[in-house]
Amino acid sequence: MADFIMAQGNARTITGVDKIFTASSKAKELIARYGKEKVANSTIGALLDDRGELMILPTVAELLKELSPAEFAEYAPIAGIPEYLEAVRTAVFESYRPQSAVEAVASPGGTGAIRNAIENYTRRGELVLTADWFWAPYRTICQEIERDLATFALFTPDFRFNLPALEAAVREILSKQDRLLLILNTPAHNPTGYTLTDEDWDGILSVLRTACADKTKQIAVLADIAYMDFAGEAERFRSFLRKLDGDLPSNLISLIAFSMSKSFTLYGMRCGALLCMHKDPAVAAEFKKVCSFSGRGTWSNCSRAPMIILSRICSDPALKQKLEQERSEFLHLLQKRGQAFVAAAEEAGLCLAPYQSGFFISIPCADPDAAAEHLHQERIVLVPLAKGLRVSVASLSEAWCHVLPARIKAALDATQGGNK
Amino acid sequence: MADFIMAQGNARTITGVDKIFTASSKAKELIARYGKEKVANSTIGALLDDRGELMILPTVAELLKELSPAEFAEYAPIAGIPEYLEAVRTAVFESYRPQSAVEAVASPGGTGAIRNAIENYTRRGELVLTADWFWAPYRTICQEIERDLATFALFTPDFRFNLPALEAAVREILSKQDRLLLILNTPAHNPTGYTLTDEDWDGILSVLRTACADKTKQIAVLADIAYMDFAGEAERFRSFLRKLDGDLPSNLISLIAFSMSKSFTLYGMRCGALLCMHKDPAVAAEFKKVCSFSGRGTWSNCSRAPMIILSRICSDPALKQKLEQERSEFLHLLQKRGQAFVAAAEEAGLCLAPYQSGFFISIPCADPDAAAEHLHQERIVLVPLAKGLRVSVASLSEAWCHVLPARIKAALDATQGGNK
Numbered sequence: 001m002a003d004f005i006m007a008q009g010n011a012r013t014i015t016g017v018d019k020i021f022t023a024s025s026k027a028k029e030l031i032a033r034y035g036k037e038k039v040a041n042s043t044i045g046a047l048l049d050d051r052g053e054l055m056i057l058p059t060v061a062e063l064l065k066e067l068s069p070a071e072f073a074e075y076a077p078i079a080g081i082p083e084y085l086e087a088v089r090t091a092v093f094e095s096y097r098p099q100s101a102v103e104a105v106a107s108p109g110g111t112g113a114i115r116n117a118i119e120n121y122t123r124r125g126e127l128v129l130t131a132d133w134f135w136a137p138y139r140t141i142c143q144e145i146e147r148d149l150a151t152f153a154l155f156t157p158d159f160r161f162n163l164p165a166l167e168a169a170v171r172e173i174l175s176k177q178d179r180l181l182l183i184l185n186t187p188a189h190n191p192t193g194y195t196l197t198d199e200d201w202d203g204i205l206s207v208l209r210t211a212c213a214d215k216t217k218q219i220a221v222l223a224d225i226a227y228m229d230f231a232g233e234a235e236r237f238r239s240f241l242r243k244l245d246g247d248l249p250s251n252l253i254s255l256i257a258f259s260m261s262k263s264f265t266l267y268g269m270r271c272g273a274l275l276c277m278h279k280d281p282a283v284a285a286e287f288k289k290v291c292s293f294s295g296r297g298t299w300s301n302c303s304r305a306p307m308i309i310l311s312r313i314c315s316d317p318a319l320k321q322k323l324e325q326e327r328s329e330f331l332h333l334l335q336k337r338g339q340a341f342v343a344a345a346e347e348a349g350l351c352l353a354p355y356q357s358g359f360f361i362s363i364p365c366a367d368p369d370a371a372a373e374h375l376h377q378e379r380i381v382l383v384p385l386a387k388g389l390r391v392s393v394a395s396l397s398e399a400w401c402h403v404l405p406a407r408i409k410a411a412l413d414a415t416q417g418g419n420k
Numbered sequence: 421m422a423d424f425i426m427a428q429g430n431a432r433t434i435t436g437v438d439k440i441f442t443a444s445s446k447a448k449e450l451i452a453r454y455g456k457e458k459v460a461n462s463t464i465g466a467l468l469d470d471r472g473e474l475m476i477l478p479t480v481a482e483l484l485k486e487l488s489p490a491e492f493a494e495y496a497p498i499a500g501i502p503e504y505l506e507a508v509r510t511a512v513f514e515s516y517r518p519q520s521a522v523e524a525v526a527s528p529g530g531t532g533a534i535r536n537a538i539e540n541y542t543r544r545g546e547l548v549l550t551a552d553w554f555w556a557p558y559r560t561i562c563q564e565i566e567r568d569l570a571t572f573a574l575f576t577p578d579f580r581f582n583l584p585a586l587e588a589a590v591r592e593i594l595s596k597q598d599r600l601l602l603i604l605n606t607p608a609h610n611p612t613g614y615t616l617t618d619e620d621w622d623g624i625l626s627v628l629r630t631a632c633a634d635k636t637k638q639i640a641v642l643a644d645i646a647y648m649d650f651a652g653e654a655e656r657f658r659s660f661l662r663k664l665d666g667d668l669p670s671n672l673i674s675l676i677a678f679s680m681s682k683s684f685t686l687y688g689m690r691c692g693a694l695l696c697m698h699k700d701p702a703v704a705a706e707f708k709k710v711c712s713f714s715g716r717g718t719w720s721n722c723s724r725a726p727m728i729i730l731s732r733i734c735s736d737p738a739l740k741q742k743l744e745q746e747r748s749e750f751l752h753l754l755q756k757r758g759q760a761f762v763a764a765a766e767e768a769g770l771c772l773a774p775y776q777s778g779f780f781i782s783i784p785c786a787d788p789d790a791a792a793e794h795l796h797q798e799r800i801v802l803v804p805l806a807k808g809l810r811v812s813v814a815s816l817s818e819a820w821c822h823v824l825p826a827r828i829k830a831a832l833d834a835t836q837g838g839n840k
Contacts, residue, residue, distance in 0.1 A: 006638055006673050006703050007540045007710040008599070016709040018716060021498060046495065054490050061489035069481035070474050072725075075466065075687045078441060108528055108690070111720035120427045124544070124566065137716055144717030145565065146544065179428070218426055253426050268494045268724035270528070270690070283426050289436040290427040296438060296557055297564030300531035303723050304688035305492075 012143040019136060020045070020383050023372070027381035040380040040404060044395035045190070045359060046267050047230070047330055052395075055330055056265045059323040063309045076304040079292045080106025080273065084307035087314035088273045092225070092258050094234055098245040100254070100277035101284035105291035106302040110226045110259035113274035114183065115141050115298070117255050120290045121220040122147055122181045127173050130183040133353060133362060133387055135190045135224075138183060154194070159354045161196065163203040170211050178217055182208070185224040186240070188231035188358025191383075191390040193338070195231055195356050201243045212249035222255040227358045229263040230331055230394075234324070245277050253278050253287070260306050262359070263327075264313075271306035334359070337393040340401035348406040351419045359394035362387075363408060366418035374411040380404065432563040439556060440465070440803050443792070447801035460800040460824060464815035465610070465779060466687050467650070467750060472815075475750055476685045479743040483729045496724040499712045500526025500693065504727035507734035508693045512645070512678050514654055518665040520674070520697035521704035525711035526722040530646045530679035533694035534603065535561050535718070537675050540710045541640040542567055542601045547593050550603040553773065553782060553807055555610045555644075558603060574614070579774045581616065583623040590631050598637055602628070605644040606660070607651035608778025611803075611810040613758070615651055615776050621663045632669035642675040647778045649683040650751055650814075654744070665697050673698050673707070680726050682779070683747075684733075691726035754779070757813040757821045765825035770832075771839045779814035782807075783828060786838035794831040800824065 020043065027041040036052050047055045079085065085104045107113040118128055124146040130138055131154035139149040152169035156162045173180055184204070187195035196204070208219050223244065231237040244254035259272035276287040295301070313320050334357075341361055345352050353362040365371055368384035375382060375389075383390040389408065393401060412419050440463065447461040456472050467475045499505065505524045527533040538548055544566040550558055551574035559569040572589035576582045593600055604624070607615035616624070628639050643664065651657040664674035679692035696707040715721070733740050754777075761781055765772050773782040785791055788804035795802060795809075803810040809828065813821060832839050 004710075005700070005706050006640070006671070006698070007706050008543050010539065010543060012713060012717075014710055014713045016712075018498065018712075054494055056489045056493050060493075064489055064492055069476045069484055072484055073476045073480075073686055073688050074474055078438065108719040108722075112718070115718055119430065119564070123428050123430060137720070140713065140717035142717075144539070144714055220426070251426070266493055268496055268721070269492055270719065270721070270723050278426070280425070286425050286427050290424075290434055292436075292438075293432060293434045293560065294564055297432075297560035297562075298532070298535055299528040299690065299719055300557070301688070301690070302528075303690050 011146045023381055023383045026376060030379050030381065034379060038379055040396060040400045042380065042382040042391045042396050042404070044392055047262070047265065047334060047359070047394045050397035050399070057323055057326045057330070059313065059319060059326055060264055060266060060309060063312055064305070067305055067308060071308050072305045074304055076106070076301045076307055078295050078301050079288065080104070080302060081304065081307050081311065083311035083315065085273070087310040088258055088275065090314040091263065091310060092256060092275060093241060094238055096238065096241060098277055100245050100279050101281040102275060102277050103284040103288040104273045104275040105288060105295060106307065107272045107274055107295070108270040108299055108302055109261055109272045110224060110257045111137065111141065112299065113257035113259070113272050114138070114222070114224060115145070116274050116291050116294045117220065117222045117257065118142060118147055118181060119145055119294050121253070121255070122179055126177050126179060128181045128183065129169055129173055130185070133189070133192050133385070135185060136385070154192070155353065161200040163200070163207070166204060167207045170207055174211055174217055179219070180211070180217070181220045181222060183222045183224060185226070187225070187237045188227035188356070190227060190358070191360040191385060192353040192362040193355035193358040193360055194353065195237065196240065198239055198243070201240045205243055205246070205248070208252055209249055212251050215251060218251050220253045220255055222257060224257045226257070226259045226262055229327060230334055230359060231357045232331070248279070250280060253283060260310060264306070264310065266306050266309070269303055269306040271303050334394060337396060337398050337401045340398050341391070341393055341405060344402050345405035348409045350405045350409040353388065359392055361391045361393055362389065363391065364388040364420055365412055367415055370415040371411050374415050375408065378407060378411070380407055431566045443801055443803045446796060450799050450801065454799060458799055460816060460820045462800065462802040462811045462816050462824070464812055467682070467685065467754060467779070467814045470817035470819070477743055477746045477750070479733065479739060479746055480684055480686060480729060483732055484725070487725055487728060491728050492725045494724055496526070496721045496727055498716050498721050499708065500524070500722060501724065501727050501731065503731035503735065505693070507730040508678055508695065510734040511683065511730060512676060512695060513661060514658055516658065516661060518697055520665050520699050521701040522695060522697050523704040523708040524693045524695040525708060525715060526727065527692045527694055527715070528690040528719055528722055529681055529692045530644060530677045531557065531561065532719065533677035533679070533692045534558070534642070534644060535565070536694050536711050536714045537640065537642045537677065538562060538567055538601060539565055539714050541673070541675070542599055546597050546599060548601045548603065549589055549593055551605070553609070553612050553805070555605060556805070574612070575773065581620040583620070583627065586624060587627045590627055594631055594637055599639070600631070600637070601640045601642060603642045603644060605646070607645070607657045608647035608776070610647060610778065611780045611805060612773040612782040613775035613778040613780055614773065615657065616660065618659055618663070621660045625663055625666070625668070628672055629669055632671050635671060638671050640673045640675055642677060644677045646677070646679045646682055649747060650754055650779060651777045652751070668699070670700060673703060680730060684726070684730065686726050686729070689723055689726040691723050754814060757816060757818050760818050760821040761811070761813055761825060764822050768826040768829045770825045770829040773808065779812055781811045781813055782809065783811065784808040784840055785832055787835055790835040791831050794835050795828065798827060798831070800827055
């Protein structure tokens with residue numbers, strides 16, 4: 001939208017088109033016309049069963065039913081109810097006890113947590129850095145508060161983590177500004193399903209340590225862990241958190257964006273938290289203060305019912321174990337879909353970005369919009385990104401996962417979309 | 421906080437002290453120590469019964485119980501589910517059908533709606549205008565996105581609406597900037613309980629029309645109607661909305677911040693909406709686009725369950741009538757408290773800002789902090805504002821309302837606080 005009538009642009013590029021929600025609307029139209037079973041709706045960032053129904057953890061559903069009206073209706077404190085903030089630590093760290101000072105502040109979902117990280121650890125006009133395969137709202141969140149997003153190439157041409165690209169981007173940005181916020185969506189990266197390895201993290205932290213040798217610089221590294229509980233075995237996919245809790249430079253702060261949306265299947269209740277880890281408790285206390293101010297001045301307090309639900313789960317080992325069992329069944333279903341898709345892609349000669357686990361698989365291609373449009377004609381709806389197509393295996397039946405890769409390959413061939 | 425370690429100040433004054441939540445914590449400490457009946461907790465912006473329990477509309481509580489897990493758990497669209505946006509219009513306008521183009525976008529409570537109004541209808545560095553008796557978070561919301569708050573004297577010395585003060589402030593601000601956002605909290609103003617009359621509104625709109633004669637200026641007038649349903653008779657206290665729907669200059673947009681917190685006693689579920697009215701549908705369409713962008717880039721979508729509840733109520737006339745009957749009983753209880761407080765104040769010679777209805781009564785005084793501290797020693801907790809003390813009759817029993825004014829008068833006398 002180049003011209004505004006009454007509203008102010010405020011350094012934002014507002015097209016009015018959100019690719020994820022637009023694709024989702026297209027899928028709904030097709031379903032209304034042809035019926036659910038005739039449409040591959042691969043747009044939804046939520047885990048659906050093979051009939052297309054939202055999968056809700058039974059323990060969570062039961063807790064919802066048990067809540068009293070007052071537990072829904074009362075205001076929570078701005079930073080979140082204390083039991084929730086305690087529960088968030090358990091949900092994030094599990095058995096691990098960080099050495100650093102840790103603080104947490106509630107937020108509406110992961111989005112609110114990311115927003116508060118950007119607001120409080122960068123300044124207006126600055127660049128925020130993330131990978132070139134990225135969840136598009138990162139840019140929206142940056143622009144909404146007059147920052148912008150820069151990207152580094154996540155992968156080398158042979159699809160390994162591209163540390164030199166990150167290093168160059170960090171150096172480039174810090175030559176222009178004194179602060180850097182680096183957002184890393186891992187494990188089970190949205191949109192590719194790649195998980196940064198412990199070795200990748202060692203490299204990343206080495207780059208950041210080097211940058212931090214210049215004490216005029218301040219760096220925040222934000223792990224967006226929205227999909228962590230659908231990456232695989234809980235402890236294994238949390239090992240990187242120990243590195244963020246390591247003996248890091250004083251001018252480096254570790255941030256974690258936690259969300260109940262996927263991990264507890266409470267997408268629509270909008271509850272998450274931003275956490276920090278830093279060896280200096282004063283830095284953690286400052287974090288709590290500035291993030292509370294941001295909450296008060298943006299959405300006030302956050303939704304109370306999901307906070308109570310998480311508090312109940314994390315304070316009751318038997319209940320927590322029951323939930324984890326349920327979640328492992330959900331995970332298993334998701335893994336089977338992912339395996340089916342990957343195997344079918346190999347058979348069809350369809351090149352994928354390196355998927356390991358999670359909700360999404362990405363297909364590199366030269367003209368994602370053309371390919372998505374072509375597939376839409378065949379009642380296959382997925383989200384075109386800047387660098388490829390995003391397929392949500394979370395919202396596709398396993399049957400579709402077997403057949404989709406060949407159809408996508410054909411569409412890429414038809415639209416001369418390339419595929420690497 | 422003058423110095424930051426790792427966080428960025430970003431033009432905000434972050435003291436870490438929120439007067440409302442601090443007072444509320446003090447009250448909780450006293451209650452834990454002395455018991456509920458020994459403490460006058462007059463800090464809470466929620467309607468409590470005479471035993472200090474949150475009052476929840478029975479119809480709303482029943483609807484909560486009937487919701488399916490999926491109705492809680494599914495994502496809502498960014499702008500809100502369509503049925504909700506339709507229901508919001510009914511909840512705001514009741515039987516009235518605006519002539520203007522109207523749009524609405526969901527927000528987390530009234531706070532999110534106000535935030536989106538400021539973000540989209542002012543620019544960084546600009547002043548936002550409201551009355552000098554104001555809900556303190558207005559300033560927080562402004563500062564969080566690098567605006568600041570200016571105030572005009574709400575009342576003349578004899579406690580009438582001070583139109584000349586508004587007029588002077590509008591002229592002054594528009595001599596410095598080309599945009600103006602004016603926030604008016606009415607009816608049943610927080611913190612005084614004053615309702616702008618239709619004549620007050622005629623004066624305000626006349627001032628704004630005059631200012632709009634300069635077509636290089638753009639003005640947005642935002643009615644924060646959080647307390648509208650506890651002001652009194654529904655249609656009467658909505659009559660001013662017709663004026664905001666009048667034949668207004670093209671460079672004037674009417675905005676309305678709606679909240680389910682008080683009107684539907686769903687404080688902790690964080691659901692509201694920002695509405696606009698403008699004769700040009702293109703201006704309304706632009707509003708929808710920019711506010712949706714803001715939502716996507718701040719909190720993503722909003723909580724779905726309260727949207728469904730409002731949709732159910734507003735699409736079922738019998739249910740709506742039942743709820744209104746329940747709410748009128750709540751209102752009656754609140755009115756009795758207000759009347760008791762006003763009568764006791766008169767008897768005690770305590771001067772009040774002109775209260776008519778609503779959750780709060782304000783007592784002008786010279787040193788609100790000293791008076792609040794003095795009263796705290798007597799286990800009476802209220803919120804010190806810049807210009808006086810705020811008493812929440814919503815959270816006090818009627819018995820307390822009879823005795824509190826004399827105690828407050830004595831505290832003001834003891835602290836030489838003045839009272840006018």
